[in-house]
Amino acid sequence: MKTIKEKHSLAMRWCHWVNFPILTIMIWSGMLIYWGNDTYTFGLFGHTFFRFFPKWFNDALNIPGRLAEGMAFHFLFMWFFTINGVVYILYTVFSGEWRELVPKRNSFKEAWQVLLHDLHIRKIAPPQNKYNAAQRIAYTAIIVMGIGSVITGLAIYKPVQFNTLTWLCGGYHAARIEHFVLTIGYVFFFIVHVVQVVLAGWRNFQSVITGFEVVNDKPQPVIKPTADEK
Amino acid sequence: MKSNPKPKKVKKPLTIEQKINRRTFISFGTFAVLSGAAYGGWNWLKNSPKEMRTVTAGAKVPLRRALNKTELFFRNFFSNNNLVKTYPKERAAKVVRYNSGIGLQTEPDIESWRLQVKKQSGEVLNITLDELKSLPKTEIVFDFKCVEGWDQISHWGGVKFSDFIHHFKLDDQAKLDYVGLVTPDKKYYVGLDMPSAMHPQTLLAYEMNDRPLTPKHGQPLRLIIPVKYGIKNLKCIGAMSFSNQRPPDYWAEQGYDYYSGL
Numbered sequence: 001m002k003t004i005k006e007k008h009s010l011a012m013r014w015c016h017w018v019n020f021p022i023l024t025i026m027i028w029s030g031m032l033i034y035w036g037n038d039t040y041t042f043g044l045f046g047h048t049f050f051r052f053f054p055k056w057f058n059d060a061l062n063i064p065g066r067l068a069e070g071m072a073f074h075f076l077f078m079w080f081f082t083i084n085g086v087v088y089i090l091y092t093v094f095s096g097e098w099r100e101l102v103p104k105r106n107s108f109k110e111a112w113q114v115l116l117h118d119l120h121i122r123k124i125a126p127p128q129n130k131y132n133a134a135q136r137i138a139y140t141a142i143i144v145m146g147i148g149s150v151i152t153g154l155a156i157y158k159p160v161q162f163n164t165l166t167w168l169c170g171g172y173h174a175a176r177i178e179h180f181v182l183t184i185g186y187v188f189f190f191i192v193h194v195v196q197v198v199l200a201g202w203r204n205f206q207s208v209i210t211g212f213e214v215v216n217d218k219p220q221p222v223i224k225p226t227a228d229e230k
Numbered sequence: 231m232k233s234n235p236k237p238k239k240v241k242k243p244l245t246i247e248q249k250i251n252r253r254t255f256i257s258f259g260t261f262a263v264l265s266g267a268a269y270g271g272w273n274w275l276k277n278s279p280k281e282m283r284t285v286t287a288g289a290k291v292p293l294r295r296a297l298n299k300t301e302l303f304f305r306n307f308f309s310n311n312n313l314v315k316t317y318p319k320e321r322a323a324k325v326v327r328y329n330s331g332i333g334l335q336t337e338p339d340i341e342s343w344r345l346q347v348k349k350q351s352g353e354v355l356n357i358t359l360d361e362l363k364s365l366p367k368t369e370i371v372f373d374f375k376c377v378e379g380w381d382q383i384s385h386w387g388g389v390k391f392s393d394f395i396h397h398f399k400l401d402d403q404a405k406l407d408y409v410g411l412v413t414p415d416k417k418y419y420v421g422l423d424m425p426s427a428m429h430p431q432t433l434l435a436y437e438m439n440d441r442p443l444t445p446k447h448g449q450p451l452r453l454i455i456p457v458k459y460g461i462k463n464l465k466c467i468g469a470m471s472f473s474n475q476r477p478p479d480y481w482a483e484q485g486y487d488y489y490s491g492l
Contacts, residue, residue, distance in 0.1 A: 001246070002246050002247070002250065003246065004246065004249060004250060004253075017261070017264075021268055021272070025272075033379065034379065036377070036378035036379045037376070037378045037379030037380045039380070067377070067378065068288065068289065068481075068484060068485035068486045069289075069293075069485060071377075071486070071487065072289050072290070072293035072294070072296070072297055072485065072487075073293065075296065075297060075300050075487070076292075076293060076296040076297075076300075079300075158304060158307065158491070158492060159314070159373075159375065159492050160312055160313070160314045160456065160457050160492045161304065161307040161308055161309070161312045161457075161491075161492070162307070163312060163313070163314070163315060166315070167315070171315075171373075172373055172375065172381055173373075173381055176379065206254070209257050209258060209261050210253055210254050210257035210258070211253075211257065212253065214250055
């Protein structure tokens with residue numbers, strides 16, 4: 001028999017889907033701004049492997065020569081990005097949902113096992129509740145990164161008025177690099193996230209819109225949660 | 231066949247299948263409507279007209295409004311006690327980046343150069359470089375920040391703007407909301423809110439790296455205003471004026487934030 005299993009709260013779904021277009025706009029407008037001084041490269045031992053960004057890439061996305069426009073978009077949508085993030089954090093804290101999200105002491109060890117399992121190297125995944133250890137780390141890290149983007153962003157935006165933040169980031173120059181690296185981090189997160197969602201299948205994806213999953217109560221081999229999971 | 235013209239509706243409890251369908255329909259429906267609204271909102275913003283040309287131009291109307299509102303919010307954090315970080319002289323760049331020559335096409339004759347200060351009354355002061363140099367000199371070594379995203383530690387010397395105001399008895403002018411600066415050829419101009427101009431680190435600079443300014447860096451006198459992006463640090467000042475209306479600003483006419491404060 002089928003049963004409805006509640007999975008994602010309305011607040012979580014709301015913040016997730018509101019964040020998606022906002023973050024997209026922030027990254028896009030950020031690229032318009034970065035173009036104004038696109039000096040970052042990725043290199044090792046004196047050899048440059050990649051330059052952010054190649055000309056064909058900028059041209060394809062119509063990036064060049066839109067600095068003022070980029071700043072105007074960035075400094076409007078920064079408000080929505082921050083407010084949405086604050087709402088989500090307050091919600092997880094006061095609802096108690098943070099307990100399902102924050103990594104636990106054994107999460108880092110387990111995350112490795114999850115990774116090996118996902119790569120089909122290890123047969124069984126460690127037991128989990130709503131989120132597995134790797135998800136706990138990823139979904140907490142992305143929030144820490146979000147906070148980081150706001151702090152490094154403010155440090156670049158008002159380096160004199162918020163000079164303490166700028167100092168905290170290691171100075172203006174460093175803050176701009178950190179702000180950029182965090183953005184690259186989002187892109188990597190997005191790629192891994194989407195691959196995982198595709199692999200997890202439609203039912204899992206649907207639950208982030210509907211909030212529930214349909215469970216078939218046919219007896220299935222289930223790996224029982226260990227005592228310390230509860 | 232129904233014999234009763236008004237059949238009684240008995241509310242049966244929804245089956246699990248119905249519940250699933252209903253909730254799925256509502257959720258996906260809401261999701262689709264909100265996605266459509268978001269897409270519509272984005273299109274509205276993207277296709278919104280450019281602002282009418284006033285002291286600002288070039289930005290879309292809603293975005294300009296947002297820039298101005300955001301300025302009002304962050305103005306609450308502005309204070310003369312918030313200072314730009316300063317560095318020892320050795321950290322200053324020997325080769326100072328030259329980024330723009332707008333307003334510098336015709337080199338001013340240094341001998342005949344005067345700083346024209348236009349009071350609101352119409353009275354004009356013509357101040358020589360020597361008069362400015364006779365005032366106490368203030369030096370600053372700070373990280374100059376360009377709106378493009380680069381920054382460079384540089385070393386400047388000159389008269390503190392607030393010292394200049396007091397010395398030339400312009401305190402009543404400094405009560406107005408804005409100060410405007412223009413190059414002698416009038417090709418480059420900036421408008422500054424008075425609190426930023428009166429910030430203790432704002433200089434009318436005549437020296438760079440202990441030497442008189444070079445033509446490329448705005449000889450004989452330029453503005454150094456660390457609480458603003460480089461675009462506000464006008465090179466080669468010809469005239470200064472005071473007003474309660476925002477003076478014209480070169481880059482604010484190109485879609486940049488009028489205030490561009492740091």
